[in-house]
Amino acid sequence: ASPLRPLKLLLLPSSPPGSTMQTSCLSAFPTSPSTGCRYSRTLQSVSSPAPNSLILSPPLSPDSTGSLSFRGSKAFGVRKLAQLLQLLTAVGFLGVSSIVTMSAPFFLGNVIDLIYTNTTGGDLTGSLTTLCAMLSGVFLCGAAANTARVYIMHISEQQIIKRLRTSLFSSILCQEVGFFDKSSTGELINRLSSDADLLGRSVTVNLSDGLRAVAQAAAGVGMMFYVSPQLAMFVLGIVPPLALFSVFYGRYIRKLTKLTQNSLAGATQLAEERIGNIRTVRAFGKENVELEKYTEKIDYVVQLARKEAVALAVFFGATGLTGNLIILSVLYKGGLLMSTAHMTIGELSSFMMYAFWVGISITGLSSFYSTLMKGLGAGDRLWELLDRKPAMPLNEGIVLQSDQFKGAIKFLGVHFAYPTRKESPIFQGLDLSIPAGSIMAVVGPSGSGKSTLVSLLLRLYDPTSGAITLDDHDTRILNPYWLRKNIGTVSQEPVLFSCSIAENIAYGAVDPSQLSMKDIENAAKIANAFNFIESFPEGFETVVGEKGVLLSGGQKQRIAIARALLKNPKILLLDEATSALDSENEYLVQQALDRLMEGRTVLIIAHRLSTIQNTNAVAVLDQGRIIECGTHKELLANSNGLFRKLVEKQTFLQDSQMVALNA
Ligand SMILES: Nc1ncnc2c1ncn2[C@@H]1O[C@H](COP(=O)(O)OP(=O)(O)OP(=O)(O)O)[C@@H](O)[C@H]1O
Numbered sequence: 001a002s003p004l005r006p007l008k009l010l011l012l013p014s015s016p017p018g019s020t021m022q023t024s025c026l027s028a029f030p031t032s033p034s035t036g037c038r039y040s041r042t043l044q045s046v047s048s049p050a051p052n053s054l055i056l057s058p059p060l061s062p063d064s065t066g067s068l069s070f071r072g073s074k075a076f077g078v079r080k081l082a083q084l085l086q087l088l089t090a091v092g093f094l095g096v097s098s099i100v101t102m103s104a105p106f107f108l109g110n111v112i113d114l115i116y117t118n119t120t121g122g123d124l125t126g127s128l129t130t131l132c133a134m135l136s137g138v139f140l141c142g143a144a145a146n147t148a149r150v151y152i153m154h155i156s157e158q159q160i161i162k163r164l165r166t167s168l169f170s171s172i173l174c175q176e177v178g179f180f181d182k183s184s185t186g187e188l189i190n191r192l193s194s195d196a197d198l199l200g201r202s203v204t205v206n207l208s209d210g211l212r213a214v215a216q217a218a219a220g221v222g223m224m225f226y227v228s229p230q231l232a233m234f235v236l237g238i239v240p241p242l243a244l245f246s247v248f249y250g251r252y253i254r255k256l257t258k259l260t261q262n263s264l265a266g267a268t269q270l271a272e273e274r275i276g277n278i279r280t281v282r283a284f285g286k287e288n289v290e291l292e293k294y295t296e297k298i299d300y301v302v303q304l305a306r307k308e309a310v311a312l313a314v315f316f317g318a319t320g321l322t323g324n325l326i327i328l329s330v331l332y333k334g335g336l337l338m339s340t341a342h343m344t345i346g347e348l349s350s351f352m353m354y355a356f357w358v359g360i361s362i363t364g365l366s367s368f369y370s371t372l373m374k375g376l377g378a379g380d381r382l383w384e385l386l387d388r389k390p391a392m393p394l395n396e397g398i399v400l401q402s403d404q405f406k407g408a409i410k411f412l413g414v415h416f417a418y419p420t421r422k423e424s425p426i427f428q429g430l431d432l433s434i435p436a437g438s439i440m441a442v443v444g445p446s447g448s449g450k451s452t453l454v455s456l457l458l459r460l461y462d463p464t465s466g467a468i469t470l471d472d473h474d475t476r477i478l479n480p481y482w483l484r485k486n487i488g489t490v491s492q493e494p495v496l497f498s499c500s501i502a503e504n505i506a507y508g509a510v511d512p513s514q515l516s517m518k519d520i521e522n523a524a525k526i527a528n529a530f531n532f533i534e535s536f537p538e539g540f541e542t543v544v545g546e547k548g549v550l551l552s553g554g555q556k557q558r559i560a561i562a563r564a565l566l567k568n569p570k571i572l573l574l575d576e577a578t579s580a581l582d583s584e585n586e587y588l589v590q591q592a593l594d595r596l597m598e599g600r601t602v603l604i605i606a607h608r609l610s611t612i613q614n615t616n617a618v619a620v621l622d623q624g625r626i627i628e629c630g631t632h633k634e635l636l637a638n639s640n641g642l643f644r645k646l647v648e649k650q651t652f653l654q655d656s657q658m659v660a661l662n663a
């Protein structure tokens with residue numbers, strides 16, 4: 001990584017992205033003041049022009065979609081300028097405080113000479129008072145400048161860390177789904193928290209301290225030459241080997257930091273997964289096993305920290321020793337020069353003070369250098385992610401006109417394998433046509449790829465070959481954001497966010513800020529959710545817990561249906577939406593689903609074959625292809641067909657279950 005990369009920090013957007021670095025990537029996610037839950041909003045315009053003006057509407061515009069994409073690039077520019085000015089001011093203060101610090105030994109040497117050479121025994125009070133008062137004033141200015149510098153740098157540090165985090169979060173959110181199949185959540189979270197912190201700190205407060213040390217060391221060396229070139233040459237012979245040592249040390253620390261951060265990420269990943277699934281850990285009584293695994297990972301981090309501690313101790317010991325040796329050599333050589341009248345006592349005192357400052361600055365530089373190397377080590381991991389271009393853009397491509405969009409779906413010779421398992425294709429020439437406004441059920445053995453159909457339709461992945469079309473337009477040329485806006489999903493385990501029920505329902509709307517409470521309540525009524533929500537003491541304000549853990553499966557389903565209702569999509573994908581429910585819940589959810597399905601193109605992924613009798617058609621998926629397609633009745637009539645076999649198998653299993661229960 002280039003050492004200049006930290007400069008990029010200044011170019012990172014300070015607000016949720018959307019205007020510069022991550023153009024057309026993300027919308028802003030305004031936060032609800034009550035719960036901190038985030039609503040997803042719409043995105044800014046697409047970049048590709050529509051190739052066919054007859055059927056394609058103009059690109060999405062912020063107005064037409066209620067976009068909250070980063071508004072006011074002017075304000076963004078002003079803020080960036082203000083931050084640049086802030087940093088320049090800090091550098092100015094740094095200059096003032098360094099000048100004061102480094103001129104002090106010179107003037108103090110003059111004061112000493114004034115006292116020492118006053119051989120006449122005259123009254124020094126007047127001139128001494130004036131000189132000391134002037135010097136005190138100068139020192140005060142230096143102290144004030146230093147205070148201001150430290151304050152500004154700490155503020156900048158937080159701003160830069162914030163920028164890093166928002167840019168990084170934006171970059172993570174923009175990545176294609178395949179990226180998340182390969183990355184661990186814990187590692188990504190570690191980058192967001194610990195790496196961003198390390199890098200931010202190392203290039204702000206640390207950099208300012210480092211600059212100060214460099215300025216003081218350089219000025220100190222200059223003044224040492226000014227005061228006594230002979231003595232300066234003698235003393236500085238020690239610097240080159242020290243510099244070489246620092247370079248090796250820096251490389252080593254950078255490598256160690258990268259390793260440490262990677263291991264920490266592994267530990268975070270483990271902790272995050274186990275805490276998130278504490279019920280499973282508890283049910284299997286695996287607390288001790290998990291603790292051991294975590295400790296093992298953390299032990300490795302400690303091992304690395306030990307290596308770092310050794311390097312750090314040796315480095316600091318060596319630099320401290322160097323500082324003391326410098327002082328000692330100044331005394332030795334300076335004493336000799338004074339004895340031959342080549343130096344006054346004031347000059348030797350000044351030189352000693354400069355040597356002292358240079359020693360302190362070198363020690364400060366070593367701490368700066370090791371923190372910078374740590375920051376750059378963390379930065380290597382961050383830039384990897386910040387620079388990563390998502391394989392599938394979020395908001396580029398063409399947009400079909402809403403009133404002309406019918407919602408006909410076709411899979412045309414689709415071949416597909418998951419990026420992580422390229423050797424095991426899921427589809428091998430799959431053909432399926434779902435006419436606009438019809439309800440199609442897809443059934444098939446477990447693992448045949450039914451849910452994968454949903455992922456492909458949502459363009460979470462693209463087919464390896466073949467095409468999926470909506471109203472005869474290849475989904476790959478359509479704007480993914482527009483596409484997902486027109487597709488609603490309800491799955492077996494709908495994911496709710498840890499915020500209020502109202503916010504969870506409103507999440508489905510393109511622009512939740514335009515919703516009234518009445519809209520949310522109506523959606524809940526249609527989804528058969530209103531009564532149970534109202535039975536909670538806090539009603540729609542009830543917070544549902546992480547992933548909706550405080551609600552039952554059926555309640556979560558009905559909230560997900562209300563959410564899908566507010567989205568009002570043309571296409572609806574139901575992935576085993578009722579298979580995990582008991583019969584009472586199933587009835588309520590099915591009733592809600594029937595209302596939701598009205599007037600839409602629906603693809604139902606079904607496990608329980610009894611629930612799909614009222615669909616327009618049923619397709620049977622096996623070994624990567626559709627092998628049967630027809631009405632429920634037609635397929636049942638085919639005694640050699642797979643559908644018939646699946647139904648018979650399911651009936652047999654249900655009967656056996658009943659017998660076992662009765663026994
Ligand atoms: N993200 C993924 N990466 C790699 N392989 C995956 C991924 N998701 C699913 N698979 C694999 O793809 C195959 C099809 O999975 P899919 O979930 O589509 O099947 P399904 O027919 O819906 O199964 P079920 O009826 O059991 O839910 C399975 O073998 C599964 O292991």
